[in-house]
Amino acid sequence: MRLATPPGFATEVFLLEAPDGDLLPDGAWTLVGDLRLRDAWIRAGMPEPSHALWVSVPEEEKKLRTVIPWLEHWAGVPLHRDATVVALGGGVLSDLTGLAASLYLRGVAxxxxxxxxxxxxDAALGGKTGADLAAGKNLVGAFHPPRRLVACTSFLDGLPPRHLENGRWELIKTALIQGEMDWAAEMLQDGPVKLPWVERALAFKAGVVHRDPREAGERRLLNLGHTLGHALEAASGYHLLHGEAIGLGLLGACLLAEEQGLKPFPASLLDPLVRRLAPLAPWVAPWPACLPLLARDKKARHGAGPTGEASATEIHCILPRPGEPAVQRVLAPQAWETPHARLLSLLHPEIVRA
Ligand SMILES: NC(=O)c1ccc[n+]([C@@H]2O[C@H](COP(=O)([O-])OP(=O)(O)OC[C@H]3O[C@@H](n4cnc5c(N)ncnc54)[C@H](O)[C@@H]3O)[C@@H](O)[C@H]2O)c1
Known part of the structure:
Protein backbone atom coordinates (compact mmCIF):
# COMPACT_ATOMS: atom_id res chain seq x y z
CA MET A 1 0.00 0.00 0.00
CA ARG A 2 1.34 3.44 -0.91
CA LEU A 3 0.59 5.97 1.79
CA ALA A 4 -0.84 9.35 0.91
CA THR A 5 1.77 12.07 1.42
CA PRO A 6 1.55 15.82 0.78
CA PRO A 7 1.84 16.84 -2.91
CA GLY A 8 5.50 17.30 -3.81
CA PHE A 9 6.73 15.31 -0.80
CA ALA A 10 10.31 14.14 -1.43
CA THR A 11 9.75 10.51 -0.40
CA GLU A 12 7.28 7.91 -1.69
CA VAL A 13 6.11 5.88 1.31
CA PHE A 14 5.05 2.23 1.09
CA LEU A 15 3.80 0.04 3.92
CA LEU A 16 3.76 -3.64 2.89
CA GLU A 17 3.54 -7.03 4.47
CA ALA A 18 6.36 -8.64 2.43
CA PRO A 19 9.17 -7.07 0.37
CA ASP A 20 8.46 -6.40 -3.29
CA GLY A 21 11.39 -6.29 -5.72
CA ASP A 22 9.41 -4.02 -8.06
CA LEU A 23 9.97 -1.19 -5.58
CA LEU A 24 13.76 -1.38 -5.87
CA PRO A 25 15.40 1.30 -8.03
CA ASP A 26 14.97 1.04 -11.81
CA GLY A 27 18.56 1.80 -12.78
CA ALA A 28 21.92 0.95 -11.20
CA TRP A 29 21.77 0.42 -7.45
CA THR A 30 23.67 -1.00 -4.55
CA LEU A 31 22.73 -2.14 -1.08
CA VAL A 32 23.92 -1.54 2.45
CA GLY A 33 22.11 -4.14 4.53
CA ASP A 34 22.12 -5.29 8.12
CA LEU A 35 23.77 -8.71 8.17
CA ARG A 36 20.94 -9.95 10.42
CA LEU A 37 18.49 -9.38 7.56
CA ARG A 38 20.47 -11.10 4.82
CA ASP A 39 18.71 -14.47 5.11
CA ALA A 40 15.25 -12.88 5.28
CA TRP A 41 16.06 -10.72 2.22
CA ILE A 42 17.24 -13.68 0.18
CA ARG A 43 14.42 -15.96 1.40
CA ALA A 44 11.97 -13.32 0.20
CA GLY A 45 13.48 -13.68 -3.30
CA MET A 46 14.99 -10.20 -3.25
CA PRO A 47 18.01 -9.55 -5.48
CA GLU A 48 21.45 -8.99 -4.03
CA PRO A 49 23.92 -6.84 -6.00
CA SER A 50 27.40 -8.39 -6.16
CA HIS A 51 28.86 -5.25 -4.53
CA ALA A 52 26.32 -5.22 -1.68
CA LEU A 53 27.70 -4.41 1.76
CA TRP A 54 26.28 -6.56 4.57
CA VAL A 55 27.26 -4.95 7.85
CA SER A 56 26.66 -5.09 11.57
CA VAL A 57 26.73 -1.64 13.15
CA PRO A 58 25.94 -1.26 16.85
CA GLU A 59 24.74 2.12 18.18
CA GLU A 60 28.27 2.82 19.59
CA GLU A 61 29.65 2.64 16.04
CA LYS A 62 27.26 5.22 14.59
CA LYS A 63 30.36 7.18 13.69
CA LEU A 64 31.87 8.84 10.62
CA ARG A 65 34.65 6.25 10.66
CA THR A 66 32.07 3.54 9.94
CA VAL A 67 30.99 5.05 6.61
CA ILE A 68 34.43 5.85 5.20
CA PRO A 69 35.11 2.23 4.06
CA TRP A 70 31.64 2.20 2.44
CA LEU A 71 32.50 5.35 0.45
CA GLU A 72 35.85 3.86 -0.59
CA HIS A 73 34.05 0.65 -1.62
CA TRP A 74 31.55 2.57 -3.80
CA ALA A 75 34.37 4.51 -5.42
CA GLY A 76 36.13 1.21 -6.17
CA VAL A 77 33.05 -0.46 -7.76
CA PRO A 78 32.74 2.27 -9.14
CA LEU A 79 29.26 3.57 -8.37
CA HIS A 80 28.24 6.43 -10.65
CA ARG A 81 26.20 9.47 -9.72
CA ASP A 82 23.02 8.12 -11.30
CA ALA A 83 23.09 5.05 -9.02
CA THR A 84 20.80 4.60 -6.04
CA VAL A 85 21.85 3.29 -2.65
CA VAL A 86 19.36 1.06 -0.82
CA ALA A 87 19.55 0.95 2.99
CA LEU A 88 18.08 -2.13 4.68
CA GLY A 89 18.14 -2.05 8.46
CA GLY A 90 17.27 -0.16 11.63
CA GLY A 91 17.75 3.51 12.44
CA VAL A 92 21.50 3.24 12.97
CA LEU A 93 22.07 1.72 9.56
CA SER A 94 19.61 4.04 7.77
CA ASP A 95 21.00 7.19 9.42
CA LEU A 96 24.54 6.19 8.38
CA THR A 97 23.65 4.99 4.89
CA GLY A 98 21.67 8.15 4.19
CA LEU A 99 24.64 10.18 5.39
CA ALA A 100 27.03 8.22 3.15
CA ALA A 101 24.63 8.72 0.20
CA SER A 102 24.59 12.47 0.90
CA LEU A 103 28.39 12.58 0.88
CA TYR A 104 29.25 10.28 -2.01
CA LEU A 105 29.86 12.35 -5.18
CA ARG A 106 28.22 15.21 -3.22
CA GLY A 107 24.96 13.28 -3.05
CA VAL A 108 23.44 10.25 -4.74
CA ALA A 109 19.84 9.06 -4.49
CA ASP A 122 10.11 7.47 12.73
CA ALA A 123 13.81 7.29 11.81
CA ALA A 124 13.44 6.40 8.14
CA LEU A 125 11.15 9.31 7.28
CA GLY A 126 12.07 12.96 7.15
CA GLY A 127 15.48 13.09 5.51
CA LYS A 128 17.60 13.48 8.63
CA THR A 129 20.78 11.44 8.30
CA GLY A 130 23.62 11.45 10.75
CA ALA A 131 26.39 10.10 12.89
CA ASP A 132 27.47 10.69 16.47
CA LEU A 133 30.51 12.63 17.67
CA ALA A 134 32.26 12.10 20.99
CA ALA A 135 30.41 15.19 22.26
CA GLY A 136 26.96 13.80 21.54
CA LYS A 137 24.47 12.00 19.35
CA ASN A 138 23.71 12.97 15.76
CA LEU A 139 26.01 16.00 15.92
CA VAL A 140 27.06 15.54 12.30
CA GLY A 141 24.68 14.88 9.45
CA ALA A 142 22.79 16.15 6.44
CA PHE A 143 19.20 16.60 5.36
CA HIS A 144 19.02 14.14 2.48
CA PRO A 145 15.54 12.61 2.03
CA PRO A 146 15.33 9.13 0.53
CA ARG A 147 13.43 8.85 -2.75
CA ARG A 148 11.39 5.94 -1.41
CA LEU A 149 10.63 4.38 1.97
CA VAL A 150 9.48 0.75 1.90
CA ALA A 151 8.46 -0.63 5.30
CA CYS A 152 7.82 -4.40 5.17
CA THR A 153 6.26 -5.72 8.35
CA SER A 154 7.42 -9.31 7.73
CA PHE A 155 10.95 -8.13 8.67
CA LEU A 156 9.66 -7.44 12.18
CA ASP A 157 9.10 -11.19 12.77
CA GLY A 158 12.75 -11.62 13.77
CA LEU A 159 13.02 -8.44 15.82
CA PRO A 160 13.65 -9.08 19.55
CA PRO A 161 10.67 -8.04 21.74
CA ARG A 162 12.72 -5.34 23.50
CA HIS A 163 13.35 -3.64 20.15
CA LEU A 164 9.68 -3.95 19.20
CA GLU A 165 8.69 -2.21 22.44
CA ASN A 166 11.43 0.36 21.80
CA GLY A 167 9.62 1.50 18.65
CA ARG A 168 6.33 1.86 20.47
CA TRP A 169 7.69 4.94 22.29
CA GLU A 170 8.07 6.95 19.07
CA LEU A 171 4.42 6.12 18.29
CA ILE A 172 3.31 7.25 21.76
CA LYS A 173 5.38 10.42 21.21
CA THR A 174 3.37 11.13 18.05
CA ALA A 175 0.10 10.88 19.97
CA LEU A 176 1.34 13.17 22.76
CA ILE A 177 2.60 15.81 20.30
CA GLN A 178 -0.96 16.07 19.02
CA GLY A 179 -2.53 15.85 22.48
CA GLU A 180 -4.35 12.70 21.30
CA MET A 181 -5.01 11.25 24.73
CA ASP A 182 -7.19 8.32 23.65
CA TRP A 183 -4.65 7.18 21.08
CA ALA A 184 -1.77 7.49 23.58
CA ALA A 185 -3.76 5.54 26.21
CA GLU A 186 -4.55 2.80 23.67
CA MET A 187 -0.86 2.41 22.78
CA LEU A 188 0.15 2.34 26.46
CA GLN A 189 -1.98 -0.74 27.02
CA ASP A 190 -0.52 -4.23 26.79
CA GLY A 191 -0.94 -5.94 23.46
CA PRO A 192 0.71 -5.97 20.07
CA VAL A 193 1.66 -2.89 18.09
CA LYS A 194 -0.91 -2.28 15.35
CA LEU A 195 -0.12 -1.39 11.76
CA PRO A 196 -2.63 1.50 11.59
CA TRP A 197 -0.64 3.19 14.39
CA VAL A 198 2.47 3.14 12.19
CA GLU A 199 0.46 4.44 9.24
CA ARG A 200 -0.94 7.27 11.35
CA ALA A 201 2.50 8.19 12.74
CA LEU A 202 4.05 8.23 9.25
CA ALA A 203 1.23 10.37 7.84
CA PHE A 204 1.62 12.87 10.69
CA LYS A 205 5.41 13.05 10.36
CA ALA A 206 5.20 13.42 6.57
CA GLY A 207 2.94 16.45 6.99
CA VAL A 208 5.20 18.08 9.57
CA VAL A 209 8.49 17.56 7.72
CA HIS A 210 6.92 18.68 4.45
CA ARG A 211 5.84 21.99 6.02
CA ASP A 212 9.14 22.44 7.88
CA PRO A 213 11.87 20.31 6.25
CA ARG A 214 14.78 22.09 7.97
CA GLU A 215 13.38 22.14 11.49
CA ALA A 216 12.97 25.89 11.68
CA GLY A 217 9.71 25.73 13.64
CA GLU A 218 6.94 23.14 13.70
CA ARG A 219 9.29 20.18 13.11
CA ARG A 220 10.90 20.83 16.49
CA LEU A 221 7.73 19.37 18.01
CA LEU A 222 8.99 15.95 16.85
CA ASN A 223 11.71 16.32 19.48
CA LEU A 224 9.16 15.82 22.25
CA GLY A 225 10.80 13.56 24.83
CA HIS A 226 14.23 13.93 23.21
CA THR A 227 15.69 16.70 25.39
CA LEU A 228 15.80 14.69 28.61
CA GLY A 229 15.72 11.44 26.60
CA HIS A 230 19.03 12.05 24.82
CA ALA A 231 20.68 13.03 28.11
CA LEU A 232 19.41 9.86 29.83
CA GLU A 233 20.42 7.73 26.85
CA ALA A 234 24.00 9.04 26.87
CA ALA A 235 24.25 9.01 30.69
CA SER A 236 23.23 5.33 30.72
CA GLY A 237 26.25 4.58 28.50
CA TYR A 238 23.68 3.64 25.81
CA HIS A 239 22.37 0.83 27.98
CA LEU A 240 18.98 2.44 27.37
CA LEU A 241 17.81 2.00 23.80
CA HIS A 242 16.88 5.20 21.95
CA GLY A 243 13.12 4.62 22.15
CA GLU A 244 13.30 3.63 25.83
CA ALA A 245 15.14 6.87 26.60
CA ILE A 246 12.50 8.79 24.66
CA GLY A 247 9.79 7.06 26.72
CA LEU A 248 11.47 8.31 29.89
CA GLY A 249 11.86 11.73 28.27
CA LEU A 250 8.13 11.79 27.49
CA LEU A 251 7.25 11.25 31.15
CA GLY A 252 9.80 13.93 32.09
CA ALA A 253 8.22 16.33 29.56
CA CYS A 254 4.72 15.73 30.99
CA LEU A 255 6.07 16.59 34.46
CA LEU A 256 7.99 19.64 33.17
CA ALA A 257 4.85 20.92 31.45
CA GLU A 258 2.98 20.76 34.75
CA GLU A 259 5.91 22.45 36.50
CA GLN A 260 5.70 25.26 33.91
CA GLY A 261 2.05 25.87 34.78
CA LEU A 262 0.44 23.93 31.94
CA LYS A 263 -2.56 21.66 32.46
CA PRO A 264 -1.44 18.50 34.32
CA PHE A 265 -1.79 15.08 32.76
CA PRO A 266 -4.43 12.89 34.41
CA ALA A 267 -3.52 9.74 36.33
CA SER A 268 -5.25 7.73 33.58
CA LEU A 269 -2.28 8.60 31.33
CA LEU A 270 0.55 9.00 33.85
CA ASP A 271 -0.12 5.69 35.64
CA PRO A 272 0.22 3.45 32.56
CA LEU A 273 3.20 5.54 31.41
CA VAL A 274 4.92 4.96 34.75
CA ARG A 275 3.98 1.26 34.79
CA ARG A 276 5.55 0.72 31.34
CA LEU A 277 8.68 2.68 32.22
CA ALA A 278 9.26 1.28 35.73
CA PRO A 279 11.55 -1.58 34.56
CA LEU A 280 13.92 1.07 33.12
CA ALA A 281 14.31 2.86 36.48
CA PRO A 282 17.72 1.32 37.32
CA TRP A 283 19.22 3.04 34.26
CA VAL A 284 17.91 6.53 34.98
CA ALA A 285 21.07 8.50 35.72
CA PRO A 286 21.18 10.89 38.69
CA TRP A 287 20.63 14.59 38.05
CA PRO A 288 24.33 15.67 38.25
CA ALA A 289 25.09 13.29 35.35
CA CYS A 290 22.20 14.64 33.26
CA LEU A 291 22.74 18.40 33.68
CA PRO A 292 25.95 18.74 31.61
CA LEU A 293 24.43 16.57 28.87
CA LEU A 294 21.29 18.74 28.75
CA ALA A 295 23.43 21.87 28.56
CA ARG A 296 25.28 20.59 25.51
CA ASP A 297 22.09 19.56 23.71
CA LYS A 298 22.45 20.06 19.95
CA LYS A 299 19.69 22.67 20.00
CA ALA A 300 21.17 24.60 22.96
CA ARG A 301 21.85 28.33 22.65
CA HIS A 302 24.72 29.85 24.56
CA GLY A 303 25.00 33.54 25.28
CA ALA A 304 25.51 36.15 27.92
CA GLY A 305 23.38 35.74 31.02
CA PRO A 306 21.07 38.45 32.38
CA THR A 307 23.91 40.05 34.34
CA GLY A 308 26.41 39.70 31.54
CA GLU A 309 28.04 36.50 32.82
CA ALA A 310 29.37 34.27 30.10
CA SER A 311 27.57 31.33 28.63
CA ALA A 312 24.06 31.18 30.03
CA THR A 313 22.54 28.20 28.26
CA GLU A 314 18.99 27.88 27.01
CA ILE A 315 17.51 24.76 25.49
CA HIS A 316 14.49 24.18 23.35
CA CYS A 317 11.93 22.16 25.25
CA ILE A 318 8.70 20.68 23.94
CA LEU A 319 5.87 20.57 26.44
CA PRO A 320 2.91 18.24 25.86
CA ARG A 321 -0.63 19.18 26.86
CA PRO A 322 -3.57 16.82 27.37
CA GLY A 323 -6.11 17.27 24.60
CA GLU A 324 -4.10 19.99 22.79
CA PRO A 325 -0.97 20.09 20.61
CA ALA A 326 2.38 20.37 22.40
CA VAL A 327 4.01 23.80 22.73
CA GLN A 328 7.62 24.96 22.49
CA ARG A 329 9.47 26.80 25.26
CA VAL A 330 13.06 27.95 25.64
CA LEU A 331 14.24 27.15 29.16
CA ALA A 332 17.41 26.80 31.22
CA PRO A 333 18.59 23.18 31.52
CA GLN A 334 18.06 23.51 35.30
CA ALA A 335 14.30 23.59 34.63
CA TRP A 336 14.51 19.81 34.29
CA GLU A 337 15.82 19.22 37.83
CA THR A 338 12.44 18.95 39.59
CA PRO A 339 10.78 16.90 36.81
CA HIS A 340 13.82 14.58 36.87
CA ALA A 341 13.44 14.13 40.66
CA ARG A 342 9.69 13.50 40.28
CA LEU A 343 10.32 11.04 37.49
CA LEU A 344 12.72 9.09 39.72
CA SER A 345 10.29 9.11 42.62
CA LEU A 346 7.45 7.89 40.41
CA LEU A 347 9.50 5.11 38.83
CA HIS A 348 11.53 4.06 41.80
CA PRO A 349 9.79 5.20 45.00
CA GLU A 350 11.80 2.88 47.28
CA ILE A 351 15.17 4.28 46.12
CA VAL A 352 14.06 7.86 46.62
CA ARG A 353 12.75 7.05 50.12
CA ALA A 354 15.96 5.20 51.11
N1 LIG B 1 16.90 10.11 11.37
C1 LIG B 1 15.93 10.27 12.24
O1 LIG B 1 15.03 11.09 12.06
C2 LIG B 1 15.89 9.41 13.47
C3 LIG B 1 14.75 9.39 14.26
C4 LIG B 1 14.71 8.53 15.37
C5 LIG B 1 15.82 7.74 15.66
N2 LIG B 1 16.92 7.81 14.88
C6 LIG B 1 18.11 6.98 15.16
O2 LIG B 1 17.75 5.61 15.08
C7 LIG B 1 18.68 4.86 15.85
C8 LIG B 1 17.98 3.73 16.56
O3 LIG B 1 17.39 2.90 15.59
P1 LIG B 1 16.84 1.43 15.94
O4 LIG B 1 16.04 1.50 17.19
O5 LIG B 1 16.22 0.93 14.71
O6 LIG B 1 18.14 0.63 16.36
P2 LIG B 1 19.23 -0.19 15.49
O7 LIG B 1 19.35 0.34 14.15
O8 LIG B 1 20.44 -0.24 16.35
O9 LIG B 1 18.59 -1.65 15.42
C9 LIG B 1 18.38 -2.37 16.61
C10 LIG B 1 18.98 -3.77 16.56
O10 LIG B 1 18.11 -4.60 15.81
C11 LIG B 1 18.83 -5.29 14.77
N3 LIG B 1 17.83 -5.43 13.72
C12 LIG B 1 17.39 -4.51 12.84
N4 LIG B 1 16.34 -4.99 12.14
C13 LIG B 1 16.13 -6.24 12.59
C14 LIG B 1 15.17 -7.24 12.27
N5 LIG B 1 14.20 -7.03 11.38
N6 LIG B 1 15.25 -8.43 12.91
C15 LIG B 1 16.20 -8.66 13.87
N7 LIG B 1 17.12 -7.73 14.23
C16 LIG B 1 17.07 -6.54 13.60
C17 LIG B 1 20.00 -4.40 14.48
O11 LIG B 1 21.08 -5.15 13.96
C18 LIG B 1 20.32 -3.87 15.88
O12 LIG B 1 21.10 -4.81 16.60
C19 LIG B 1 19.37 5.84 16.79
O13 LIG B 1 20.70 6.00 16.40
C20 LIG B 1 18.62 7.14 16.57
O14 LIG B 1 19.42 8.29 16.71
C21 LIG B 1 16.98 8.61 13.79
Missing part, protein backbone atom coordinates in the same frame (compact mmCIF):
# COMPACT_ATOMS: atom_id res chain seq x y z
CA UNK A 110 18.86 6.52 -1.85
CA UNK A 111 15.97 4.38 -0.72
CA UNK A 112 15.30 3.20 2.79
CA UNK A 113 13.84 -0.18 3.73
CA UNK A 114 13.49 0.11 7.53
CA UNK A 115 13.51 -3.15 9.48
CA UNK A 116 12.87 -2.08 13.09
CA UNK A 117 9.62 -0.64 14.34
CA UNK A 118 11.45 2.49 15.47
CA UNK A 119 12.90 3.04 12.01
CA UNK A 120 9.53 2.33 10.33
CA UNK A 121 7.61 4.65 12.63
Missing amino acids: WQVWPTTLLAMA
